[in-house]
Amino acid sequence: MALTDDKRKYYQGILDNTRHEIEEIDVEIEEELAKVKDRLAELQNSKKAAKQMYAAACVRLGVPNDLEEEGEEGES
Numbered sequence: 001m002a003l004t005d006d007k008r009k010y011y012q013g014i015l016d017n018t019r020h021e022i023e024e025i026d027v028e029i030e031e032e033l034a035k036v037k038d039r040l041a042e043l044q045n046s047k048k049a050a051k052q053m054y055a056a057a058c059v060r061l062g063v064p065n066d067l068e069e070e071g072e073e074g075e076s
Contacts, residue, residue: 058065
């Protein structure tokens, strides 16, 4: 069954609009992923700084650094 010109235009409009909507969603996904990656980097830097402070406190107190072993296992 062949489509009339009106129906063909109708369905072509749906294709075009939906493709545009998908492209917009893809852009939004990429933007959100970039935000998450930036936040993860911030958290990792904060954790690294906190671990350095913890290690220094352990040295000053003369106690073993119990996080040192945990960090080595987690980073392997």
